[in-house]
Structures are given as structure tokens and as C-alpha cells.
Amino acid sequence: MADATMKAIRFRAYGPPDVLQLEDVAMPAVGDDEILIRVRAASVNPLDWHGMRGTPYVARLQSGLSRPKDHTMGGDLAGHVEAVGRNVTKFKPGDDVFGGRGIASIERSAGFAEYASMHQDSMVARKPGRLTFEEAASVPVAAVSSLQALRDKGRITTGHRLLINGAAGGMGTFAVQLAKAYGAEVTGVCSTPNLEMVRSIGADHVIDYTKEDFTRTGRRYDLILDLVANRSLTDLRRILTRTGALVNCAPAPGLWAGPLIGVAKQVVYSRVVRKRMPFFLSTGSQDDLLVLHGLIEDGKITPVIDRTYALGEVREAVGYLERGHAKGKVVISV
Structure with a gap:
């Protein structure tokens, strides 16, 4: 061979x-x-x-x-x-x-x-x-990343009000289902063609970003999972609860050091406004893949x-x- x-x-x-x-x-x-x-x-x-x-x-x-x-x-x-x-x-x-x-x-x-x-x-x-x-x-990569972002960095619990910016993408579709498995109330942000799909996988609320600004609805969230990085930290902070957390899973735009600058801004900003904005980088984990295996076999993730x-x-x-x-x-x- x-x-x-x-x-x-x-x-x-x-x-x-x-x-x-x-x-x-x-x-x-x-x-x-x-x-x-x-x-x-x-x-x-x-x-x-x-x-x-x-x-x-x-x-x-x-x-x-x-x-x-x-x-x-x-x-x-x-x-x-x-x-x-x-x-x-x-x-x-x-x-x-x-x-x-x-x-x-x-x-x-x-x-x-x-x-x-x-x-x-x-x-x-x-x-x-x-x-x-x-x-x-x-x-593997998308679902393990979603699990680690929600569980390890977001510390998601039953009853959490969660907003997922980018709910229709690869990570987003797994994140919606994982959050529901944890007992969270999920709001998914996506475009018009994807609204029904995001509802069908378990989102309690959906927001069409082409028609409504999700940072101006008056709703506040215990956890925000940002998979798009198209809104400022100020915008996202405004819709967090007092003890809320922002987990940013998308690199800040820029061909040079944009992502590094984005991480630095988030670290500094989290100390100034005293909101939890943990740095996130997924890691390969056989144990987490086995967790997902169980959830899939139980019919909680498709x-x-x-x-x-x-x-x-x-x-x-x-x-x-x-x-x-x-x-x-x-x-x-x-």
C-alpha cells in the first residue's frame, strides 16, 4: 500500500x-x-x-x-x-x-x-x-465549535435568553439545536429566505436582519453568540443583560491583523464595561464529539x-x- x-x-x-x-x-x-x-x-x-x-x-x-x-x-x-x-x-x-x-x-x-x-x-x-x-x-468542526462556545464560554443554562447572529449558517444551525437541548430560549438572526428553516430546527423567535435591526428591538439577552462579526461591540453590549455574555466566534474583518485587533478591543472593552466577553477559539475534542454523538442518536440534533x-x-x-x-x-x- x-x-x-x-x-x-x-x-x-x-x-x-x-x-x-x-x-x-x-x-x-x-x-x-x-x-x-x-x-x-x-x-x-x-x-x-x-x-x-x-x-x-x-x-x-x-x-x-x-x-x-x-x-x-x-x-x-x-x-x-x-x-x-x-x-x-x-x-x-x-x-x-x-x-x-x-x-x-x-x-x-x-x-x-x-x-x-x-x-x-x-x-x-x-x-x-x-x-x-x-x-x-x-x-465535527461546526458542531464541536458550537458546543464549546455555548457550554464552555457562554456557560449556557436552562432559561437563558440566547441570540444567535448568523443562525442559518453551518455553526448557527447546530448552535440553535444545541441551545434548545440546554433549555434556552433562542432567537435566531438570519435573512428572509432562511426564516422558516431556522424556526424548523427549534428557534423560538427569528429576526430578519434585512427588515429589522436586532439591536433596536428592546429585547435583552443573557447570551449572544456572534457568528458574523458585522455589528460593533457597542451595539451588542446594548442588548446584553447586566450579567450577560458575548461570545464572538467570527474573526473581525480585515486582511492583515484585523482578528487580533478585534480580540484586543474585546478584551479591553470587557474590562471597561464589565461585561463578560471571553476569547473563543475552538479545539478538537474526541470527548465533545462523543457528546454530540449522543445528542444526535437521541434525535436532538439533525x-x-x-x-x-x-x-x-x-x-x-x-x-x-x-x-x-x-x-x-x-x-x-x-
Whole structure:
């Protein structure tokens, strides 16, 4: 198998989706603690197109200044275990699994390929039986990020009044359902075409941002989950309760150091106004993926998929997500 090849998406330069190429590459190596997965589906996340473009530019200090160090793409996947390393005890060949790699992942391969290898202790678990491979591939990065934002940073509890700015996107659709599972009263902000979908997944109230300014309704919230970063901290602070919290999951705009400046402003602002505005950065977690597995099997979370593309259509898929109007997740069928 060492000499075998597979189809995979690679990019050798930063730029628009045209830099993405479907290539014949070597099969990934499988270490003693790793599993080899025959990928059946993957999904696209904002991290993919940010990595493709090398933005914000400050991120290139780690990813490569003039060209990317890591040529692979795809944070989420679902498929079959093809082979296991000699030390692997959690999985066996034939298992159906789903998983992903987070921002600080140590994984050496990625989901936009026919095969991928993952460490058995990384963010990978057996696939929920009630999900298709396409549905399962849409879960890991977006749903784990939503869980950590709400539970760990937002400290969500039963009865919390929660506003989700960007409720119709990949993270937003999982956040709405997770918040309802925690017993919160959820208000989702989205555009006109997505109102019914956001209601259908559990939102108690929906606000059409094209017709109404959600910061001027007079309602206050115990927790705001901002997935869009299109409103000022002053606007968002105005609709928080006295003990409310703002969890910002979207980077501040700007090609250079915009996100870093945004984080600095949030830290300073939180001390001045004495509102809780914690810094958020999701981390890959097998334990959290298992929490989600249970919620999915209990019927409390159902992935929302907007469009499905083939592996050879990754350019179109990434371009569609980058335009910012996806309803739920964009999936790659391998």
C-alpha cells in the first residue's frame, strides 16, 4: 500500500478557488496509533477558504509566508476504517467513523481526499447510525465549535435568553439545536429566505436582519453568540443583560491583523464595561464529539445540508461557502 496513490485536493499557492487542484498523490502513511479512513464524505468550513487565501495575512506567520506549508484541505470527514496501526484499540477495520481536525490539529492528512489517516485519540468517533455519511461529515468542526462556545464560554443554562447572529449558517444551525437541548430560549438572526428553516430546527423567535435591526428591538439577552462579526461591540453590549455574555466566534474583518485587533478591543472593552466577553477559539475534542454523538442518536440534533458537491467540484463548493450565503453545511461526496 506504500506505493498506492489516491485522488486528493491540493493547493500550492494562496489565492481564489482556482488554486485548488485534484491530484494523484501518495496514500497517507498509517502510524502505530493511527487509523486509515476510506473517506465517503467531507464538508467545507470557513477555515478552508481562509487557509486557501492565506487570510488574515498574520496567519501566514504559521501557515507559510509566500506559499502554504500544508497543501491539504478539508477539516471534516466521514467514512470506513480501512486499516489500523498496531497500537490502536479504539477502532477496527470496517468501523464507520466521523471526525475532523481543529485549528491546532496534529493530523497529517485531511478530508478532501479518498483516504485520510487520523490518530485514534484525535477528534474521531464511530458514526451515529441514524446519519448518512454526508450528514455525519457535516458535524465535527461546526458542531464541536458550537458546543464549546455555548457550554464552555457562554456557560449556557436552562432559561437563558440566547441570540444567535448568523443562525442559518453551518455553526448557527447546530448552535440553535444545541441551545434548545440546554433549555434556552433562542432567537435566531438570519435573512428572509432562511426564516422558516431556522424556526424548523427549534428557534423560538427569528429576526430578519434585512427588515429589522436586532439591536433596536428592546429585547435583552443573557447570551449572544456572534457568528458574523458585522455589528460593533457597542451595539451588542446594548442588548446584553447586566450579567450577560458575548461570545464572538467570527474573526473581525480585515486582511492583515484585523482578528487580533478585534480580540484586543474585546478584551479591553470587557474590562471597561464589565461585561463578560471571553476569547473563543475552538479545539478538537474526541470527548465533545462523543457528546454530540449522543445528542444526535437521541434525535436532538439533525444536520442541515445546503448543497452537496463531488470531490472534483471542491472549487465550486469552497467558492459557494466563501460567498457567505450557505444555508447550513456544504458537503463533499467522495
